[in-house]
Each structure stands twice: as C-alpha cells, then as structure tokens.
Amino acid sequence: MQSTFAGANVRLKDIASLQSARDNQLLGYGLIVGLQGTGDSLRNSPFTEQSLRAMLQNLGIATEGGQTRSQNIAAVLVTATLPPFASLGSRIDVTVSSLGDASSLRGGTLVMTSLAGADGEIYAVAQGSVIVSGITAEADAATLQSGVTTTGRLPGGAIIEREIPAKFKSTNELVFQLRNPDFSTAVGIADTINKYALNRYGQGIATARDSSSIHVTKLPNQDLARLMSELEGLIVSTDSPAKVVVNERTGTIVIGHNVKISRVAVSHGTLTVQVTETPTVVQPLPFSDGVTAVEPLSDITAGVDGGQVAILDGPDLRTLVAGLNTIGVKPDGIIAILQGMKSAGALQAELVLQ
Incomplete structure (x- = not known):
C-alpha cells in the first residue's frame, strides 16, 4: 500500500539524483590578457610575471634581460x-x-589553460573571452561600483579532453539519493516506484535502504537507461521535518509548513528614551555687573513601544504568522520571540540560526 503524507508533489528527478551520476570539480591556473591597464601590477604580483615569462618561452620568445611593466595581464584561478x-x-x-x-x-x-x-x-582545456557582469567607474571625487569586476565567466569556455569512466551500464541496480534525506520521503518514493x-x-523493484537512498533492482533483459527515463518522471510526495531558519544578520525568517506551537503568551516591547536639550540665554539686569550666560535645560522622556500581550496557539504556519503580526513586531523582534518560544518549549520545531 502506498504511503500517504502531507507534502509537495514533485517529479522524482527534482528531489533525487543518481548515485553513479556525480559531478567532478576541476581546477586550473591561467593568465588573462588584453586588459586595458586594469591587470596585475607585476611588481606586487611576481607570480604573474613569472607565468608570463614561462608562457612566452614556451612560444619560443626569449625574455631574458628585461622587465615587463605591462598591466594588461592578470593571473587567475x-x-x-x-x-x-x-x-x-x-x-x-x-x-x-x-x-x-x-x-x-x-x-x-x-x-x-589546463583544468x-x-x-x-x-580533463578539460579552457580558453576564450571573459564576460564580467560588474562595472566600475572612477573620477577625481567619486567612485561607482556595481557587482564584482575581478570575477568572470566563460560560457562554454572549456572543451572536455578526457572522459570519466562511467559504471552506469555495468550495474544491476539504480540508486537514487535524496537531496534532503527523510525516511518518510524515501519510503513514499519506494512505494510509488x-x-x-x-x-x-x-x-x-524498489527498496528504501535508509533516509537518503532508494535502491531499484534491474530486471533481466531490462535496459537501465530506459528504466531511468521511466522512473525519473514519476510524481512523488515529499515530507520534511519542522524547521524554522533565521538569519540575524539579514533579518530573514523562513518557517516550514509543519511548524506548530503550543499555547503560549508573548509580549514584546522596546523601551525608548528621548533626551531633548533646549539651552536658554539669560541676560543680566540693566546697569548691573552681571554677564550674559547660557542656562542649560534638559527634558528626558521615556516610553515603551509595543508591549501588547498576544496568546499564540498555532496548529499551522498561518496561525503563527498571524499571531506574531498582531503584536506588530519587526523581523528582528520576531527572531527574538522565536528564540524565546524555543527556550520555553513552545516551539515544536527545530530552530536553525545562521
């Protein structure tokens, strides 16, 4: 019998990847030429000059007995x-x-450049024109910069020269790996398959081995590529644990749909102290020996913004958000409230602080 649980209905290919189909990272060191005086200063970047001399020597150009002052070259990873x-x-x-x-x-x-x-x-060799999305403009009294100008891309800029041996056809099973491991999702996928x-x-033909992998056995005389194409388009249900993710630096709050809270009273207020200085000029009496003086006058007021008490009892995300909005707090205040609710044991979810 197929497992049923609340969650999004998506294609299998969108939430899982094939174990034998993994990416591999490549790295290389190269030189970028043709810059309009915005490259490395060779005095401060000696490795750039060394790389330039080595490249020219490989091209049969003698570079002994001279210094290069060009700033049209940059060393890059x-x-x-x-x-x-x-x-x-x-x-x-x-x-x-x-x-x-x-x-x-x-x-x-x-x-x-070899990668x-x-x-x-x-495994690959890269060469071509660099595309930079950032811009920089400088004047005598102002500078404007948008984006990053020291990083660029070469779409399709590398040609693959060596293949990585693949074991796809030589295996007797397919192993799907979930990008977000979860036992309920893994069992539901196996039931759907x-x-x-x-x-x-x-x-x-499918078995959920753990929270992240589903093994699919190939039947005799069955083509793995065709089987993969049939299974990756299946619509499956996903589930995830209740989580609340907050980023205090940016004020971002992400609340999962499974988050629930116990009945709790929440109050949030901010003490505001305002100091007003209104100095008064005091003039002496006529024909007296007094002098003009400044008499300080200070006015200090204190008040509390907010301070409302709200009763939160949320079976779902909508109730939680609506309850927090009734207090009229800002994102930083909501973060503090969520942390307090977690400490009180009222937040029935994992609180992730970034």
Missing part, C-alpha cells in the same frame, strides 16, 4: 564542474577569479 556522462569534445562553463591586484577582468581573454581533477589528470512497477512489470 580557473574553476569548472565536469558533469556526469560528459563526452569528449563537449563544452562546459568556466569561472575565472583574480589572484593578484587586478582591478577588473573586463575585456580580457583567457589563454589556453585538472583531484587525481591530477587533465513499486506501484508503477507492479502495473508494468508485475513485481516491485
């Missing part, structure tokens, strides 16, 4: 992600980030 089942000759996106004191990579061209994996083998397999093949 080149990163890329090699997707699963990538074939020879296909292209992948590349990101470049400045290593020296270059002010902008706009208008530059990345020179041929290696964690095993030291070269088995219901589909019973109608199509006459037997169940």
Whole structure:
C-alpha cells in the first residue's frame, strides 16, 4: 500500500539524483590578457610575471634581460564542474577569479589553460573571452561600483579532453539519493516506484535502504537507461521535518509548513528614551555687573513601544504568522520571540540560526 503524507508533489528527478551520476570539480591556473591597464601590477604580483615569462618561452620568445611593466595581464584561478556522462569534445562553463591586484577582468581573454581533477589528470582545456557582469567607474571625487569586476565567466569556455569512466551500464541496480534525506520521503518514493512497477512489470523493484537512498533492482533483459527515463518522471510526495531558519544578520525568517506551537503568551516591547536639550540665554539686569550666560535645560522622556500581550496557539504556519503580526513586531523582534518560544518549549520545531 502506498504511503500517504502531507507534502509537495514533485517529479522524482527534482528531489533525487543518481548515485553513479556525480559531478567532478576541476581546477586550473591561467593568465588573462588584453586588459586595458586594469591587470596585475607585476611588481606586487611576481607570480604573474613569472607565468608570463614561462608562457612566452614556451612560444619560443626569449625574455631574458628585461622587465615587463605591462598591466594588461592578470593571473587567475580557473574553476569548472565536469558533469556526469560528459563526452569528449563537449563544452562546459568556466569561472575565472583574480589572484593578484587586478582591478577588473573586463575585456580580457583567457589563454589556453589546463583544468585538472583531484587525481591530477587533465580533463578539460579552457580558453576564450571573459564576460564580467560588474562595472566600475572612477573620477577625481567619486567612485561607482556595481557587482564584482575581478570575477568572470566563460560560457562554454572549456572543451572536455578526457572522459570519466562511467559504471552506469555495468550495474544491476539504480540508486537514487535524496537531496534532503527523510525516511518518510524515501519510503513514499519506494512505494510509488513499486506501484508503477507492479502495473508494468508485475513485481516491485524498489527498496528504501535508509533516509537518503532508494535502491531499484534491474530486471533481466531490462535496459537501465530506459528504466531511468521511466522512473525519473514519476510524481512523488515529499515530507520534511519542522524547521524554522533565521538569519540575524539579514533579518530573514523562513518557517516550514509543519511548524506548530503550543499555547503560549508573548509580549514584546522596546523601551525608548528621548533626551531633548533646549539651552536658554539669560541676560543680566540693566546697569548691573552681571554677564550674559547660557542656562542649560534638559527634558528626558521615556516610553515603551509595543508591549501588547498576544496568546499564540498555532496548529499551522498561518496561525503563527498571524499571531506574531498582531503584536506588530519587526523581523528582528520576531527572531527574538522565536528564540524565546524555543527556550520555553513552545516551539515544536527545530530552530536553525545562521
């Protein structure tokens, strides 16, 4: 019997990935040329000059006995992600980030750079024009900057030169890994796959091994690629534990739909103290020996903003948010209230502070 629980209905491919289909990170060191005086100052970035001399020597150009003062070159780290089942000759996106004191990579061209994996083998070669989204404008008395100009991208800038051996066809099972592990979701996915397999093949083929993996057994004379295409489009239900995520730096609050609270009274108020200085000028009497003086006059008032008491008893997210809004608190106040409710044991959810 298929498991049923509250949650979103999504495709299997949107919440799980194939275990044998993993990404691999690539890294390389390269030079960007063609900058309009916004590159590394070679005196402050000696590795850039060393790389430039090495590149020119490889091209058969002698560079001994001279100093290079060009600021049209920048040393960068080149990163890329090699997707699963990538074939020879296909292209992948590349990101470049400045290593020296270059002010902008706009208008530059990345020179041929080898990208290696964690095993030291070269899997791709990158080269091409760099696209920078940030802008910088400077004048004598003002500077305008939008975005980051020392990082850029090369869409399709790397060509794959080596394939990673894939074990997809040589296995007898498919293993789906959940991006958000949960036992209820894993069991529900296995039930959905088995219901589909019973109608199509006459037997169940899926088993939930733990909270993050579902194993699907291949039947005799069955093609794994075709089976994968059939299963990844199945509509499955998802579930997740009750969580409240707050970020005190940005004031962001994310409350999950399963969050519930016990009956609790909440009061939130802020003490405001206002000091007003109104000095008074005092003039002496006529024909007296007095002098003009300034007499200080201070007025201090104190008050409390808010201070309302609300009774919160929420079986769902809507009740919780509506109850907090009745107090009229701001996000920072809501964060403090949530922390207090958690300490009091009234918040029936995990409170995650970022």
